[in-house]
Amino acid sequence: MNLLEKLDFSTAFRELSPILMEGLGIVLASTLCGFSLALLLGTFIALGRISKYFLLNKVLVVLLEIVRGTPLLVQLVYMYYVVPLIITLIGQLWDPSYRFTLSPFMAGVIGLGINYGCYLSEVIRSAIISVDKGQFEAALALGYTNRQAMWLIIIPQAVRIALPTFGNYIIMMIKDTSLLAFITVSELLLRTQAYASQTFLTIESYTILALAYLVLSLPLAQIVRIMEKRLKRHV
């Protein structure tokens, strides 16, 4: 009872919302950059896995197992604290004064990109495989080379098949940007933590934080649903 009386949502809302608004740009930017990188990586991993190069295939499978077998948080921390050190050590073999650093944001984007790229590669791969083989043959018969048939005929159809799933992964990535707090990116969680520890408005702050994520992801989920319906028409 006592606790409830002390709740002060209006103060928390008044003070925390502008702080969160400032962090919104970082959430959107890291999602946009991270997802673009993931799409790029995912497509090339998928194509590598479909190709007939045995060694490339094995290397990619090992990469996938590593990424899927470790937590995203660990990967982000590794990307921020360990990877620059390793690159620095290697660089110093040539130039003793060499030093490599990654900004927290860059490390976060690369970490998210690699992690999601691995998951997306499986989505893209199965979408490509699910396109009717006759499509590829029709393109070849018209004079397309293998590569042209893949990029001009198969991948556009695969993208349609995979698009709704991409949408769900974007929503997941928005929520996963909260992990960037652990590598000092000043996104929503880190800002909320700071505010809550100063004001002790713990319940209020984290409730507002949860609402902020909902405000971001609910409209997107709706867009995904509409997209799903529209794309189903001509496949």
Place this chain on the structure above:
Amino acid sequence: MCETMIEVCNLRKSFGTNEILKGINLTVKKGEKVVIIGPSGSGKSTFLRCLNFLEIPTSGTVKIDGHYFAKPNEKLNEKHIAALRTEIGMVFQRFNLFPTMTAIENVMAAQIKIRKKSKEAARETAEKYLKKVGLSERMHYYPSQLSGGQQQRVAIARALAMEPKAMLFDEATSALDPELVGEVLNVIRELADEGMTMVLVTHEMKFAKEVADRIIFMDGGVIVEEGHPQEFFSNPKEERTKAFIKKVEH
């Protein structure tokens, strides 16, 4: 100018250890219409697909209008094979239209990407061939909005728009409802009358008799018998041919 459009020399094709085509020789003259018939699994589709190298022969050669896909013992050159394929149109049993494109976009795509035509020129050619197959009114429909017969006619227009020297048809009407077969056969018949070189695999014996200059009967991966349609159907020489004709005519 040579008189020969397609020249197949000692063609063999195996899948693993399973030899499907066992040494086929065939010459198709310019303007000639050759119909291939034979029981299921005899290798008709495989043979047709070897004619445009969709299936790479295990040995033997295929020449189109004097050009080899690959000379004997020569390494395959993907660009060359792709370029030579543009000279031969192929129509598939299951249409294989690109579902994300409208009818006219289907007919334009390869003209633009492969033939490097301008959009306007491609559109003009596409309209011409869609009109030819009687689909001017449905140009802007997606494949999913067209009947099977209409889809197959778009597929024929798509192949023709590349202005090929020869056309291959692999059971172009087998996936169609009976009432839609006629409209597709009419288009093919018209094409035949215009002098297009064609190799057709079909189960429509009446149609075969009508358009073919020559019937080829395949069984077990070899050409068992060939001849002029009248002669072939009324007076078959081989036992296997007789048995097959008896079966399909009843």
